[in-house]
Amino acid sequence: MPDQATAAVELEAIDFAPATLLVVDDIAVNRDLIKGYLARYPFRLLEAENGQEAVATARRHQPDLVLMDMRMPLMNGYEATRQLKQDDSTRAIPVIALTASAMEQDAREIGLICDGYLRKPVSQQALVIQLGRFLVHSVVAETPAPEETRPWPDKALNDTQKQRLTELLPRLRALQSDCDTLCRTMSINDIEAFAQQMRTLASDYDYPPLEAWGRQLAEQSGLFDLDGITATLNSFGEQCRALEARLKEQPPGPPARDG
Known part of the structure; x- marks a missing residue:
């Protein structure tokens, strides 16, 4: 596992293009954690406290990506995601599930309806990697000079x-x-x-x-x-x-x- 200094350099190397993200979680502290992780990037962050708000906000603002908690009151993330994927106006929006569940059945269901999956507690590194799958970004760090490689001989193997x-x-x-x-x-x-x-x-x-x-x-x-x-x-x-x-x-x- 990389140490903190290495992880910091790696995260600094990622440069995201501006994008709108919808963070859905009924617990404000969890939303604040995600917002803190993403503060350095040029993101417009929208929030929703339950699945009903998430669906309405996504339809109204058309975010580039949704971070969806799966366990919420009123409407959970499973139902909210299904509604988003059934709506022509929102079905193309990537949905990354956020869940504390370790149940294999939950993981299978999430895999059927969501585009990505993060297990709580979410780390900044794991979050950025998932976002990089769906959002426009570039790597701004310089590539280190390649090490010299011993050539593989063309002659026949002994x-x-x-x-x-x-x-x-x-x-x-x-x-x-x-x-x-x-x-x-x-x-x-x-x-x-x-x-x-x-x-x-x-x-x-x-x-x-x-x-x-x-x-x-x-x-x-x-x-x-x-x-x-x-x-x-x-x-x-x-x-x-x-x-x-x-x-x-x-x-x-x-x-x-x-x-």
Whole structure:
């Protein structure tokens, strides 16, 4: 997990475009917490205390995104979200659920009607990551200079290299589902851990291309470069296929003799 100083630098690196957000929660302290987290960004923040107010406010002001508490009096967040998604004027507005529930059934229901999901107590980092999925933003921090990568030789693999990389390939394939999950959750902490896991495997099996891939993912995570993270995670399968293709290469045969 990044320390506070690292997290602060990462959050400072995100520059959101102006947007209108609707914060829905029946507890004022919870709304104030969200507003405090977002104070540095150019957001217009609207508030609602229950689902009825949320639906009316969203229809009237057409916010760019709704942060919706799911447990409220009068009308809960589930019903409010359903009404928003059934209304042609509001169905395109992303709704991020805020809930303290740990029940798997609640998570499944939220996944069916909402566009995103945050578990209370919400951290500033997790909130910003979710907003980055739906709101226009840029990464303003400079990209660190790339480290020098030891080149991967074009010559044929020797028996030892081929044996080690043959053991590595199924380990990478088994991690594809983890990579797919990260693409959906975009959990920066988990992505950073995955990047480090890849760099460790690259070192253990002496495979520089995987080290370069893991380092790129780590750098993108440190900058909250969500588009870059998505592209890199989506290229994980290519890493597996490239390694498989290299293992199938046969060393050149002995040179033909004259006569």
